[in-house]
Amino acid sequence: MANISGSKNIESVDYNAIEAMESFNKFVKKKNTFLFSITAIFLTLYILLPILAFQPVLQQKFFGNITGVWVYSAGLFIMTIVLCTVYVKKASSFDKAAAAVLAEYYEKGGK
Amino acid sequence: MNLVSVGFFLAIVSLTLVVTFIAAKRTSSAADFYTAGGGLKGWQNGFAIAGDYLSAAAFLGVSGAIALTGFDGFFFSVGYVVANLVLLYVIAEPMRNLGRYTLADMLTARFNEKRIRGVAASGTIIIVILYMIAQLVGAGALIKLLFGIEYWIAVLIVGVMMTTYVLFGGMTATSWVQIIKASLLLFGTGVLATLVLMKFDFSLMKMFDTIATDHGEKFLVPGMKYTSTIDSVSMMMALVLGTSGLPHILMRFFTVKDAKTARSSISWTTWITAIFFSLTIFLGFGALNFVGIDKILAESKAGNTAAPLLANFLGGDVLMAFIGAVAFATILAVVSGLVLTGASAISHDIYGEIIKGGKLTEKQQVVAARTGSISIAIVSIILALFAQNLNVSFLVSFAFCIGASANLPVILYTIYWKKFNSTGAITAMVTGLVSCLVLGAMGPNVWSPVEGAAIFVGNPIVPLAVPAIITIPLGFIAGYLGTVLSSNKVPQEEADRIYKEIRVKANTGISVSDISH
Numbered sequence: 001m002a003n004i005s006g007s008k009n010i011e012s013v014d015y016n017a018i019e020a021m022e023s024f025n026k027f028v029k030k031k032n033t034f035l036f037s038i039t040a041i042f043l044t045l046y047i048l049l050p051i052l053a054f055q056p057v058l059q060q061k062f063f064g065n066i067t068g069v070w071v072y073s074a075g076l077f078i079m080t081i082v083l084c085t086v087y088v089k090k091a092s093s094f095d096k097a098a099a100a101v102l103a104e105y106y107e108k109g110g111k
Numbered sequence: 112m113n114l115v116s117v118g119f120f121l122a123i124v125s126l127t128l129v130v131t132f133i134a135a136k137r138t139s140s141a142a143d144f145y146t147a148g149g150g151l152k153g154w155q156n157g158f159a160i161a162g163d164y165l166s167a168a169a170f171l172g173v174s175g176a177i178a179l180t181g182f183d184g185f186f187f188s189v190g191y192v193v194a195n196l197v198l199l200y201v202i203a204e205p206m207r208n209l210g211r212y213t214l215a216d217m218l219t220a221r222f223n224e225k226r227i228r229g230v231a232a233s234g235t236i237i238i239v240i241l242y243m244i245a246q247l248v249g250a251g252a253l254i255k256l257l258f259g260i261e262y263w264i265a266v267l268i269v270g271v272m273m274t275t276y277v278l279f280g281g282m283t284a285t286s287w288v289q290i291i292k293a294s295l296l297l298f299g300t301g302v303l304a305t306l307v308l309m310k311f312d313f314s315l316m317k318m319f320d321t322i323a324t325d326h327g328e329k330f331l332v333p334g335m336k337y338t339s340t341i342d343s344v345s346m347m348m349a350l351v352l353g354t355s356g357l358p359h360i361l362m363r364f365f366t367v368k369d370a371k372t373a374r375s376s377i378s379w380t381t382w383i384t385a386i387f388f389s390l391t392i393f394l395g396f397g398a399l400n401f402v403g404i405d406k407i408l409a410e411s412k413a414g415n416t417a418a419p420l421l422a423n424f425l426g427g428d429v430l431m432a433f434i435g436a437v438a439f440a441t442i443l444a445v446v447s448g449l450v451l452t453g454a455s456a457i458s459h460d461i462y463g464e465i466i467k468g469g470k471l472t473e474k475q476q477v478v479a480a481r482t483g484s485i486s487i488a489i490v491s492i493i494l495a496l497f498a499q500n501l502n503v504s505f506l507v508s509f510a511f512c513i514g515a516s517a518n519l520p521v522i523l524y525t526i527y528w529k530k531f532n533s534t535g536a537i538t539a540m541v542t543g544l545v546s547c548l549v550l551g552a553m554g555p556n557v558w559s560p561v562e563g564a565a566i567f568v569g570n571p572i573v574p575l576a577v578p579a580i581i582t583i584p585l586g587f588i589a590g591y592l593g594t595v596l597s598s599n600k601v602p603q604e605e606a607d608r609i610y611k612e613i614r615v616k617a618n619t620g621i622s623v624s625d626i627s628h
Contacts, residue, residue, distance in 0.1 A: 013621060019611035028618050032527070039200045046193045046351060050186065050343035053333045065319040067331045069182050070392075073189050077385050080192050084381040087199055091374055098619040 018105050027097040034090060042083055046076060115429050116258060119436035127276065127443065130287045134280030141476035144281035145212040145455050146365040153372045155290055157379020160363050162289030164191055164354075164384050165296055166445040167249055167415075168507050171438060173388070174421075175414025177395020178407055181322075181330030183337050184395055188388035190350030195381040202355045203377050204370035205526045205617040214361050214518065215460045221525050221613050222533035224600065225465050230540045232460035234517050235358040237544065238510045239453040240491060242359075243446060245506040247495035249415065250442040256416055257435040262499055270492040273447040277454065277484045282366060285447045292437070292444040297387055299437045303418070304390040306425040307397035322396055330399065342575060349511040349579035356514030356522065359452040370620045397421050413504060450488050458483030501566055505556035508577045509547060516582035517543030520590045526617055529610050531594050538593030543586030550578035 018024055049072055052058045058068030142148050151159070169191060176184030210217035215231035247266055254265035276284045311318040322330050329335055337343040354360060364373045398407060398417035401424045410416040419438065423431035458479040463471050471479065521539045524531040551557070553572040559565035575581070599606050615621060 015612040015615045016608060018615045018619070018621075024615070024618075028614070031618065035200050039197070042193065042196050043351070046189075047344060047347065049189060050333075050337075050347045051340055053182070053186075053343070054340050059332045064316040065323040065328070065331060066316070067182075069332060070185075070319075073185060076189055077192055077389060080196055080381060081385055083196055084199060084378055087196075088374060088378050091204075091371075095371065102619055102621060 017108075018101065021101060021105065023104055024101045027094070027101055031094050031097075038083060038086075042079060045079060049073065049076060113428060113432070116432040116435060119432050120258065120439065123436050123440045123443075124272070126291065127272070127284075127288050127440070130291070131276050131280040131284040134284035134287060137283055138279070138281040139477070140473050141212070141459070141480060143283065144477055144480045145362070145451070145459065147282040147286055149366060149368050151286060151366040151372075151376075153367065153375030154379050155286065156363060156367050156372070156376035158293045158383065159286045159289040159366075160360060160376060160380040161383040161387070162293035162296075162441075162444050163357075163360055163363065163448055164194075164380070165293060165387060165441065166507075167246060167253065167438060167442045168504065169388075170296060170300075170441055171249075171253065171415045171418055172413065172504065173391045174394035174398060175407065175411070175417040176336070177391060178398040178402070178417040179404060179414045180335040181395075181399075182333045183335050183343075185392065186333070186337070186343060186347060187350065188391050190347050191354070192381075192385050192388050194351045194354035195377060195384060197351060197355045198360070199374065199377040199381070201526075202361075202522065203364055203373045204620075206361060206364045206522070207367065207370045207373040208617050208620045209526070209613065210361075210365055212362070212365060212459050213455045214358050214522070215456070215464075218521065218525055218536060219464075220616075221531075221609055222536055222600075224533050227533055227536055228460050228465055230537055231518075231521075232456040232465075234513065234540055234544050235456040235460075236453055236487075237548075238358055238513050239449050239456070239487065240494070241506040241513075242357075242510040243449045243453075243487075243491040244494050244498055245503050245510075246442060246446050246449070247491060248498050248501070248503050250439075250446070251495065251499065252411070253415060253438060253442070256410060257419060257438070263496055266492060266495050269442060269446060270488055270495075272443050273450050274485060274488040276443075276447045277450045277488075278481055281480070282451060285444075285451050286366060288440075288447055289444045292440040293383065295437045295440060297383060299422075299434050300387055300390045300394065302430070303397065303422060303425060303434070304393035307393040307401075307421070310397075310401070318393075318396055318400075321400060326399060330396075341580065342577075345575050345580035346508065346577045348583060349508060349515050349577045352515035352519050352583060353511030353579070354514070356516075356518030357510065358456070358514075358518070359448045361518075362452050362455060394418050394421060397425075401425070413502075446491075450484050450491075453487035453491075454480055454483035457487060502564075505576070508556075509551050512547045512551065512577055512579045512582060513544055515543075515579055516547050516586040517541075519583075520586040524590050524594075526613070528594075529607075531590070532597065532599050532606065534597035534600070535590045535592075535594030539586050539590030542589035543582060546582040546585045547578060550575070550581060554578060 053069045058072055062068050062071045138144055173187050209220050215228040218231050219228050250269050251262045251266040254260055255262050276288055367373050398421040402420045407414050407417045419431050419434050422434040462479050517540045521536050550573050555571040555576050557566050558569045558571040560570055562568050
């Protein structure tokens with residue numbers, strides 16, 4: 001990417017103008033809020049496993065001989081699949097928002 | 112070594128060579144070599160990333176660890192699976208939008224300084240070498256066990272194969288070897304898990320009942336290996352955050368055309384790894400119940416042959432030979448990816464960009480890439496030959512620790528923090544790297560009062576096997592302090608302009624889509 005500014009196509013894009021657009025900042029803020037709050041949630045749930053795993057709560061048996069640690073781990077697997085699906089869905093709406101920002105920029109006379 | 116084993120072994124070797132031959136025809140430019148021309152589809156890259164996750168340590172190591180230590184072994188499985196989310200939510204798309212071939216490319220998109228590239232490339236080379244020694248030493252021991260070949264010959268075979276794939280087929284061959292291996296591994300584990308479940312009348316409850324009554328309830332809860340919360344928390348932090356800082360995983364995002372495809376890659380990887388690591392329970396408990404601890408320990412102290420032994424019990428010589436061949440393919444695929452990543456740091460970052468100032472022709476770049484591949488392969492093979500009798504499997508956890516402590520902070524700051532500057536980037540990377548190596552070298556993997564349990568005899572100064580719980584915060588703090596305590600190397604206006612550009616590119620993918628049009 002070091003020589004990207006040397007490419008003609010890219011040089012014509014005014015990044016400062018896009019960055020100054022209200023729609024761009026609104027979109028990025030919304031996106032980052034979503035990404036970082038979900039990340040904080042799943043990292044917290046994840047790191048609770050090695051903490052709670054040594055406590056009685058997850059060491060007791062939940063179903064038959066299946067103890068809490070296995071059930072909690074299965075929960076983390078399901079969480080991963082669910083959040084992965086959620087992200088892919090949400091990201092396509094972000095794609096649309098990003099495309100709208102760029103469309104607005106080009107409309108305003110960006111080259 | 113019986114005929115069936117030889118058959119499967121040769122089948123894997125010839126299949127991968129055919130792939131390399133086809134790939135070689137498509138590998139002419141530097142972009143072809145490092146990133147398969149950015150032309151992989153989402154599912155292809157998804158399988159290839161899954162292939163990177165499912166190293167021999169993950170396949171043989173995790174099933175062995177569950178067989179020997181019960182739930183403690185399963186901690187790894189959870190870590191590998193959740194790590195996908197970190198990649199997906201905060202790393203994959205900005206990485207694709209900002210980078211070209213290497214991690215250093217992405218960082219220098221913001222800080223165009225040679226010292227940044229130099230430090231990032233050095234970190235990559237260190238991670239690659241540590242990871243590779245662990246894989247090669249493990250490979251040599253495993254092949255010796257499965258096929259009865261001498262250790263040094265086994266290491267040489269693996270070394271020659273990996274160099275061949277990378278040298279001629281570049282990233283295209285490396286990716287396809289990963290895809291083939293990930294499919295075979297998923298199939299093989301599926302067969303083993305189904306056969307194990309069949310023995311328990313397809314009842315999960317019955318399997319847990321049998322383990323509890325015949326082997327003890329200690330297998331059902333943690334505590335056989337990890338006795339302290341802090342030790343397991345530290346290890347889990349390294350796993351979940353380190354994956355996003357491993358250069359051979361990061362490089363995979365440059366093999367697809369845009370952020371959308373990077374996203375679908377990880378989506379595929381998430382499903383594949385979630386299925387695979389769920390099955391490790393059956394492999395582990397199956398081996399514990401049907402093979403038995405004594406027999407597993409007799410073959411390997413770390414339990415690395417639990418899965419092949421289980422295959423032997425369930426399906427005789429044929430299934431064991433198949434699983435052995437899959438394990439062999441696993442090793443080949445992972446080390447090839449590592450060779451390629453090491454070559455990208457040596458040839459592209461250090462030689463091409465730093466020494467030659469980015470002024471190499473396309474042809475010179477390809478020559479440099481091939482020379483770099485051979486050099487990194489030779490160094491790794493020599494180190495692996497010397498390390499034969501050392502227990503080096505812990506080096507993989509060191510690599511994760513460095514990824515999480517040296518690379519992740521600088522990646523996140525570069526993408527998301529406006530004030531971040533190049534001095535902060537240097538302090539973050541150097542502090543993360545050095546603290547992992549120093550604290551790791553003072554830890555229980557290197558020092559043990561019991562002779563033969565670690566590399567040196569003595570009491571470990573640092574009680575943590577993986578020091579991530581200390582080193583990750585250190586990396587982040589160093590990046591912060593380095594930034595606020597230093598002045599910008601470039602004028603403030605220029606720094607702001609570049610950050611705005613980065614912010615627009617990372618969030619809209621504008622540069623990437625414009626290039627491909």
